[in-house]
Amino acid sequence: MKQRVGLLARKVGMTRVVEKNRVLAVTLLKVDSCVVRCKKEGVRTFLQIGGGVKKKVSRPLQGHFNKHGVPFFGKLCEFSVSEEGELPEGAVLKASHFISGQFVDVTGISVGKGFAGGMKRWGFRGLPASHGTSVSHRSHGSTGHRKDPGKVFKGKKMAGHMGCATVTVQNLKVLDVLDEEGVIVVAGAIPGSNGSWIKIRDSIKIPLSDKVIWPGVFDLSLERTSDSSSVGENV
Structure with missing residues (x-):
């Protein structure tokens, strides 16, 4: 299966169009300084993408970036690509990597809700409001069975931490691409708060349009740093 690399973007917010x-x-998703950092080869080929700029990073990450002569990125992620989708190290990807009308899969970290009860977290109806029920109106009720099996099965829907989970929404349509502003307009809602990092890649379920450019839209204008720069800088 032919696969292109995806993009890292920040969620700007939501609006509406006619x-x-x-x-x-x-x-609206803002693509900012999305650069191919390195390539990993094995059973599958992965391209590591860096986005954003960070002044201070840990010493291991400094060595990681200096080894490949790239700036300090605020976010890193990897995309599996096919042979046709490989890009050179240091390639700067643009928002026009995607085209208007194509479908994409988007991954983000959902907004955290804290500790939530069964009614809010799973949509349980709760217990009766009267007829002898007291103090436990919003309880989820019994969680077990009887002597056999004598336990609560893993995965049982109960109260607990809600949100802050990695969520992928598939088959969202790209309505417009503003290349100069680096903005991608995607139909529908995307998990995550405003300003959070979002991964975008071609839909795996809907075939790509023939108008899509392989292996992608990029340039090689990145200012590369010296490999001999001190790992101890900017600490």
């Missing part, structure tokens, strides 16, 4: 007399909710 398309064919319909009002659509859209999410």
Whole structure:
């Protein structure tokens, strides 16, 4: 299966657009300094992508970046690519890597809700409001069975921490790409708070359009740092 590399972007927020007399909710994603840092080869080929700029990073990461002569990135992630989708190290990816009308899969970390009860977390209806019920109206009720099996099975829906989970939303349509501003307009909602990092890649379920550029839209204008720079700098 042919696979291209994806992009790292920040979620700007949501707004609405009018398309064919319909009002659509859209999410704006800002692509900022998305650079191919290195390539890993094995059973599959991975391209590591860096996004954003960070002044201070840990010493191991400083050595990691200095080894490849790239700036200190605020976020790193990897994408599995096929042979046709490989890019040179240091390639700067642009928002026009995606085209208007294509479908993408988007991954983000959902907004944290803290500790939530069964009614909020799973949509349970709760216990009766009257007829002898007291203090436990919003309880989820019994969690077990009887002597056999004599335990609560793993994965049982109960109260607990809600949100802050990695969520992937598939088959979202790209409505517009503003290349100069580095903004991608995607139909629908995307997990994560405003300003959070988002991974975007081509949809794996919907075939790519013939208009998509292989292996991607990029340039090699990145200012590379010296490999001999001190690992102890900026600590």
